[in-house]
Amino acid sequence: MLDDLDLFVAIVDAGSLRAAALRLEMPAPTLTRRLQALEARLGCKLLNRSARRMVPSNEGWQYYEQCKPLLAALRQATASLDATLNRVEGVVRLMAPLNMANDMLLPLWERLLRDHPQLRLELKLNNNMDDLYSGMADLALRVGEQTDPSLQQRRVGAVRTILVAAPAYLEAHGEPERPAELAAHRLLMSEPFQRWKLRHRESGEEVEWPVAPCLQANDMLLTRRLAEAGAGIAVSPLSICHRQVADGSLRRVLEPWEIAVRPVYAVWPQRRALPARVRVVLDALLAFAAAEPRLQE
Structure with missing residues (x-):
């Protein structure tokens, strides 16, 4: 009419x-x-x-x-x-995990600010989803399977998790060769690794290891830093310990044994069409992840 x-x-x-x-x-x-x-x-x-x-x-x-x-x-x-x-201008409110945003994703933020001067990024570095549901955020980056049907999602990549320790700790306490030997070591864990499973890369043997750690924290960066200081063996995402492994300040432990990779998703409310400014951020994130080895399985 x-x-x-x-x-x-x-x-x-x-x-x-x-x-x-x-x-x-x-x-x-x-x-x-x-x-x-x-x-x-x-x-x-x-x-x-x-x-x-x-x-x-x-x-x-x-x-x-x-x-x-x-x-x-x-x-x-x-x-x-x-x-x-x-128009690719205005505010984009994005939520992302603190440690990932502060390390691996730094080049992405720099690129977005350089290529889109009319864009304003508001980054909320936490794992809380409330802002996304209430409309206070446009996009969120989340690690792990996303099962909420009210959210649209795009798989960005995956993150690996490894066991690491300082060379000085391993020299003082010995290097474990089998998962069972971890029970004699000081384990440093952070959420969400309260329980985890190791799988041998060649034989396929699996071991679930709910060992009580000597330290449990809600910050992955803290456990990595404690491992660097020689406090024990940390369960750490490769995305936040890759530099330390590369320069030798941390060494991989039980390297033939792998912890299952965790998928990374970009999610946003189902009810919304993505404005161009949000679509640009999503596309840049997907392109960055496709070229980032640490996000590949």
């Missing part, structure tokens, strides 16, 4: 059916038919037709004066929404 109302206003503004048809690039019979259908729905005559002109009836003038400003406001709102959805 909005389209037919727009046609009615165009006819009144043009002053005749023919002029309106030319302006709208529409056959005059089609315009007449749609006008008649609108009048039938409203139950009144909107235009008095003469040989040369179409003059609004009293009801037509009233309808025209009420509807024209509404149509103008609707066009303005549509144009404003189109600009919001299609």
